[in-house]
Amino acid sequence: MTGTVSRRRALAAAGAALAAPLASPALAKGLAEWKMVTSWPKNLPGPGLSAERLAQSIARLTDGRLTVKVYAAGELVPALECFDAVSGGTAEMAHTAAIYWQGKMPAAPLFTTAPFGLTPLEHMIWIDQAGGQALWEKLYRPFGVQPYMGGNTGFSMAGWFRREVNGLEDLKGLRIRVVGLGGEIYRRLGATPVSLPTGEVLPALQAGVVDAAEVLAPYSDLAFGYHRVTKTYYGPGFNKPNGTGEAIVSIKALEALPADLRDLVAVACRQEHANALTLAEWNNASSLEVLKSTHGIGVKPMPADILAAAARHGEDLLGDIAARDAVSREVVDSYRATRLRTGGWLRITQGSFLDARQG
Incomplete structure (x- = not known):
């Protein structure tokens, strides 16, 4: 089973579920109850709320025939053990991020993001139109796991720093909480990457265990x-x-589910991804205004020499991943090809348009 659902079949299943009369008494009891483990603190603005909405959407679309109980990070399994929990049968489902599984699969983080990689729209194009979904499934299938896009927190910020950085020299020895491929970029820039679950970042920053922390974007950062x-x-x-x-x-x-419920799980994930992305970008814009107007926070631009060096290391890192194994090369080649094609179009359209709109 590839897990890939045709759009026509999935939409038909969703329409049937929404138009169906009240479930029969037998179905009202539910065919299955799943456990969903997550990598997030409970109701964390952004991904934590996304997980809750997804569970509710599955129950609604299936008319209660499939229900999902959500467990916050640490309630059933630790935040960074969600993949193993699903693969090993501890939970039927997880809401998490591929960025955490680099140790198992070198190319996995690309299905969340990569330094100087795809933007949210470009990423969706890759998954939906340019072969990304099939490669994702190929990567996860040996572990008995089916992946779907299930939320999006939008474009991230570079993070919070206890002291200013004015150039590459200021990164030497700096301890920064960062996850995914960005951690390796910072290491190559001379910093010390520290991996911490989301819920442990604030106390580490307060105590000076880390000198800086990159997490998500203004919506979650403000919360x-x-x-x-x-x-x-x-x-x-x-x-x-x-x-x-x-x-x-x-x-x-x-x-183990009937075909229509399998389809509806995919529909729910697709809906939540689109919903989460629009919510994220709206709330990020609003939260940034609060940070500025209420808390006196101004966004500082990352120095140009850091960005230039990071971009070079980013390309080297993709090459290193591609050299690890055949599947990783397939993923990296596909990712790069999508970035090349969509990037040229976006520079002509969105890039120049936004510059002109700003005046």
């Missing part, structure tokens, strides 16, 4: 309160230009 520790906020988030969250499902659990 966590990083502005109470430091006023030094940098952008752009060159290491995370996209924030695709994944809904991963046990293939065994998926195959």
Whole structure:
């Protein structure tokens, strides 16, 4: 089973579910109840709320025949063990991010983001139109896991720094909380990357365990309160230009469902991805205004020499990943090809248009 659902079949299943009369007493009891583990604190603005909405959407679309109980990070399994939980059968489903599975699969982080990689729209194009979904499934299938795009936190910021960085020299020895491929970029720039679950970042920043922290974007950052520790906020988030969250499902659990419920799980994930992305970009814009007007936070531009060096290291890193194994090369080649094609179009259209609109 590839897990790929035709759009026509999925939409037909969704329409049937929405138009169906009240479920029969037998179906009202539900055919299955799944456990969804997550990598997020409960109701974390952005991904935590996305997980809750997804569970509710699955129950609604299936008319209660499939229900999903959501577990926050640490309630059933630790934040960074969600993939193993689904693969091993502890949970049928997880809401997490592919950025965390680099140790298992070198190319996995690309299905969340890569330094100087695809923007949210470009990423969706890759997954939906340019072969990304098939490659994602090929990567995860040996673990018995089916992936879907299941949320998006939008473009990230470079993060919160306890002291200003004015150039490459200021990164030497700097301890920065960063996950995914961005951690390796910072290491190559001379910093010390520190991997921490999202819920542990604020106390680490407060205690000086880390000198800087890159997490997500203004919506989540404001909710966590990083502005109470430091006023030094940098952008752009060159290491995370996209924030695709994944809904991963046990293939065994998926195959145990009737075909229409399998389709509706995919429909729910697609709906949540689109919904989460629009919410993220709206809330990020609004939260940035609050940070500026209420808390006196101004976004500082990351110095040009850091961006230039990071871009060079980013390309080298993609090459290193491609050299690891045949599937990784397929993923990297596909990712690069999509970026090349869409990037040229976006520079002609959005880039020049936004410059003109700003005057």
